[in-house]
Amino acid sequence: MVFKRMLVSGGKSFLRGGAVSAATVVIMTVTLAIIGSLIFLSALLTFTLNTIKDKVDVSVYFVTSASESDILAVKSQLEKLPQVANVTYTSSDEALTAFRARHATDQLTLQALDELGGNPLDASLEVRAKDTSEYESIVSFLEASPALSSGGTSIVDRINYSQNKEVIDRLSLAIQATREVGFAVVILFAIASVLIAFATIRLAIYVAKDEIAVMRLVGASNMYIQGPFIVTGTITGVLAALVVLLLLWPASWYVGTKTISWFGGFSVATYYADHFLLVFGIILVSGIVLGAAASILAIRRYLQV
Amino acid sequence: MIYFDKVTKRYGDIAALEDITLSIAPKEFVSIVGHSGAGKTTLLKLLLAEERPSDGNVFFESIDVNDLPSSALHHYRRKIGMVFQDFRLIPNKTAYENIAFAMEAGGRTDEEIASDVPYILELVNLADKAKHFPDQLSGGEKQRIAIGRAIINQPELIIADEPTGNLDPINTYEIVEILKKINELGTTIVITTHNKGIVDAIGKRVITIDRGRLVRDDAEGRYVL
Numbered sequence: 001m002v003f004k005r006m007l008v009s010g011g012k013s014f015l016r017g018g019a020v021s022a023a024t025v026v027i028m029t030v031t032l033a034i035i036g037s038l039i040f041l042s043a044l045l046t047f048t049l050n051t052i053k054d055k056v057d058v059s060v061y062f063v064t065s066a067s068e069s070d071i072l073a074v075k076s077q078l079e080k081l082p083q084v085a086n087v088t089y090t091s092s093d094e095a096l097t098a099f100r101a102r103h104a105t106d107q108l109t110l111q112a113l114d115e116l117g118g119n120p121l122d123a124s125l126e127v128r129a130k131d132t133s134e135y136e137s138i139v140s141f142l143e144a145s146p147a148l149s150s151g152g153t154s155i156v157d158r159i160n161y162s163q164n165k166e167v168i169d170r171l172s173l174a175i176q177a178t179r180e181v182g183f184a185v186v187i188l189f190a191i192a193s194v195l196i197a198f199a200t201i202r203l204a205i206y207v208a209k210d211e212i213a214v215m216r217l218v219g220a221s222n223m224y225i226q227g228p229f230i231v232t233g234t235i236t237g238v239l240a241a242l243v244v245l246l247l248l249w250p251a252s253w254y255v256g257t258k259t260i261s262w263f264g265g266f267s268v269a270t271y272y273a274d275h276f277l278l279v280f281g282i283i284l285v286s287g288i289v290l291g292a293a294a295s296i297l298a299i300r301r302y303l304q305v
Numbered sequence: 306m307i308y309f310d311k312v313t314k315r316y317g318d319i320a321a322l323e324d325i326t327l328s329i330a331p332k333e334f335v336s337i338v339g340h341s342g343a344g345k346t347t348l349l350k351l352l353l354a355e356e357r358p359s360d361g362n363v364f365f366e367s368i369d370v371n372d373l374p375s376s377a378l379h380h381y382r383r384k385i386g387m388v389f390q391d392f393r394l395i396p397n398k399t400a401y402e403n404i405a406f407a408m409e410a411g412g413r414t415d416e417e418i419a420s421d422v423p424y425i426l427e428l429v430n431l432a433d434k435a436k437h438f439p440d441q442l443s444g445g446e447k448q449r450i451a452i453g454r455a456i457i458n459q460p461e462l463i464i465a466d467e468p469t470g471n472l473d474p475i476n477t478y479e480i481v482e483i484l485k486k487i488n489e490l491g492t493t494i495v496i497t498t499h500n501k502g503i504v505d506a507i508g509k510r511v512i513t514i515d516r517g518r519l520v521r522d523d524a525e526g527r528y529v530l
Contacts, residue, residue, distance in 0.1 A: 005409050016397040214393045217353065218454065219383035220410030222376075304375075 002224065010231020020204050021236065027200040028240035028287065029247075031193035035286050036244055038186045039279055040252075040268055045179045047266045052171055056132055058139060058161045061122040064092065066155035068123070074145070075125055081141065083134035088126045095121040122157050132172060135161060194290065201233055201294035205302070212302040222303050229295045237291030241284045248272055248279070306331045306462070306493055307352065312361035314347050321347040323517045325361070329495065331461070334488045336504045337497045338528055339514040345497035348514070349466050352495075353385065354378055365462075383411050386455030386492075390467035392447040394439040394454075400446075401426065401435040404453045411458050425453040429483065445476030452483055456492070463487060465496040469503060481506060501528040 014021050062071055071089065078087045090098070096119050103109045113120075129135050139161045205212075208229075215225045249272070256269030272279060307329040314322040322344045329335050337345050350356040351363050354370050363370040365384070373381055394403045401422055408418045426432045429449040439447055448468060455463050465484065469477040481503055488494045498504060504511055504527060511526030512519060521529065 001415070002412070013397050210393065211395045211397075214395060215406070215410065216379070217355070217382060217387050217393075218407045218410055219379045219381075219385075219458075220406070221379045224410055 002227075006224070006227030007231055010228035011235065013228060014232045014235045017204070017232070020207065021232075024197075024200050024204055024236045025239050025243070027193075028197050028236050028290065029243045031190075031197040031290065032237075032240050032244040032283050032287055033247070034186070034189050034193045036248060036279065036283055038183075038190060039282060040271065041182055041186055043271050043275070044263060044266055044268075045175070045182060048264065049172075049175045049179070051264055052175060053132055056128075056135070058127045058129075058135055058142075058159060060125045060127065060142060060159050061157040062124065062155050063157045064119075064122060066123065070155055071123055071125065074142075077145065078125065078127055078138070078142075081138065083129055083131070083137060085128045085130045087128070090124050090126065092119050092121050092123045095119075095124065197290055198294045198297070201236070201291070202298035204232075205229060205295065205298040209302045212299065216303065225303065226296065226299055229299050230292050233291035233293075233295030234288050235291070237287030237289070238284065240291075241287035244283055244287075245280055306333075306366060307495075308364040309348075309351075310362045310364070312351060312358045312363060314344075314351060314356060315359045320517050322351070322358075322514075325514075325519050327512060327519060327522065329493065331493055332488070332491055334485070334494045334507060334509040335496070335512060336507055336509065336526075337495065337512045337514060338499060338504055339497075340499060343514045344517040345499075345514055346466055349464050349495070349497060352464065353387065354381065379410070383458060384461055386458070386460040386463040388448070388451050388455050388463065388465035388468045390470040392439070392444075392451045392471075394447055394450060396439050399436050399438055400431060400442065400450045403439070403450055404457050407454045407457050413458075421457060425457050429453045443476075444471050445473070445479060448472060448476065448480055449483065452480065452487075456487055460492065462493045462495065465494065467497055467499075469498065469500060474502075477503065478506075504528040 017024075060074070068091065075087050075089055078084055099113070099121060100110065103113075127138055129138055139159060142156070142159060212225055216222075252269045252272040256267040256272075260267045309325050309327045312322060312325045313320060325348065337348060339345050347356065351358055352365070352370065354373055357371055365381070368381065370381070394400075395406065398406060404425055405418050405422050408421065413421075423432065423435070426435055429452060431446060431449055431453070434442060434446060437446075439450070442450065448471075452465075452468075455465075463484070468484070469480050472480065477500070484494055484496065485507065496503075496507075508525060508527075511521070511523050511528065513521035513523075513526075513529065
């Protein structure tokens with residue numbers, strides 16, 4: 001009965017609050033939108049980092065005289081290493097076919113290739129590690145491995161790791177830095193907007209401080225006074241969350257179509273559609289917690305009468 | 306019923322009340338009179354436990370009001386109906402809801418509320434304004450709603466702090482008549498005022514306070530200052 005009365009009373013005062021209620025919802029909407037953008041930014045950065053990590057591999061090129069069985073022996077040894085995710089073998093014929101396909105429109109290169117005669121391309125193994133930090137140890141394993149030599153001469157032509165290493169390191173560093181700075185900025189924005197939301201709710205409750213004093217004098221318990229304010233705060237949070245979730249559909253679609261190529265295939269709209277429940281949950285819970293917590297904190301000081 | 310035992314209340318160095326000893330019996334109608342700033346409102350605040358005395362004790366029945374913990378205050382206050390000079394209605398609740406709120410706060414059932422509130426609205430002659438918000442009511446109407454709220458839980462005591470301070474003579478007369486009727490039905494009433502006409506019209510016990518001290522206590526008094 002008490003709970004039902006708090007719900008009814010909180011709902012009524014939200015509806016009767018008019019402009020004050022509307023203003024609180026708007027402020028809360030901005031706060032939740034910022035929290036929402038934090039989710040998207042985090043997803044985008046993770047996606048970019050993973051995409052780049054996926055592009056990182058170590059290619060081992062073998063001399064043209066190396067036999068396929070020797071190369072496959074190296075491959076199976078590599079696959080036994082715990083830090084290796086997978087190893088792909090490309091024979092010199094496959095490398096040639098791929099090269100021709102890649103340069104199909106480039107007649108000059110193809111003519112040069114034809115003039116060389118035979119197949120100048122090496123067979124290779126592309127090694128992908130489970131984590132980018134493991135490449136170092138894989139390379140040292142390869143360099144020390146006796147399987148790489150056949151009859152005293154190395155069958156390895158070159159390992160391209162050190163050529164890529166600098167680029168990989170720099171890119172990882174750049175992504176890491178972007179991630180940290182991006183998060184710091186968004187978290188700052190989130191904190192600022194949370195504070196503004198708190199201040200707005202406090203202001204709304206400040207308007208009601210005389211009313212709270214009267215409730216105390218009429219004999220209402222603290223819990224009974226607080227209840228409707230918490231309900232009002234929660235309604236504000238839920239409404240703001242719904243507004244944000246609704247606005248995110250057209251917004252993510254628009255941003256998604258404009259930026260999909262820019263973000264290297266990451267579509268904000270697809271992410272939103274695929275992770276709707278997650279985004280819905282985070283925004284709704286943030287709204288409810290913000291609204292209720294701000295109300296509880298704001299009203300406490302007026303309950304001393 | 307009410308007993309002030311050598312009560313002093315100081316705000317900083319200034320004593321708002323000094324060494325007040327008085328007792329009020331059940332069913333009495335007591336007017337507390339004095340100039341503005343004499344300490345009348347402070348006396349009522351001590352009784353409501355809105356303020357704590359600097360010295361002395363305030364008793365309500367067997368309860369030492371000073372000893373009440375904050376968590377028990379609301380139970381205590383349900384025994385008392387309050388009427389204020391500025392009405393203090395809840396602005397975003399209708400007349401009906403303002404009166405019902407006191408019952409809800411006291412944990413009464415929906416059925417009790419549905420039967421008692423219309424009855425009280427009839428009693429204060431405002432049944433047709435049940436759905437009006439306070440800002441749609443006149444001063445006299447607001448005060449009648451406030452009285453309705455004060456009596457709805459059938460308290461043993463009604464405290465009215467300058468209840469007619471903001472009202473014209475006709476409304477003042479109506480409010481006094483309502484309070485007298487409530488008193489005749491057995492409720493103790495303590496009213497503060499500096500309106501000579503009211504005190505003389507009531508013609509009951511008058512306690513006079515001047516600069517924080519109790520200077521007169523007459524069983525069938527008049528306003529003498």
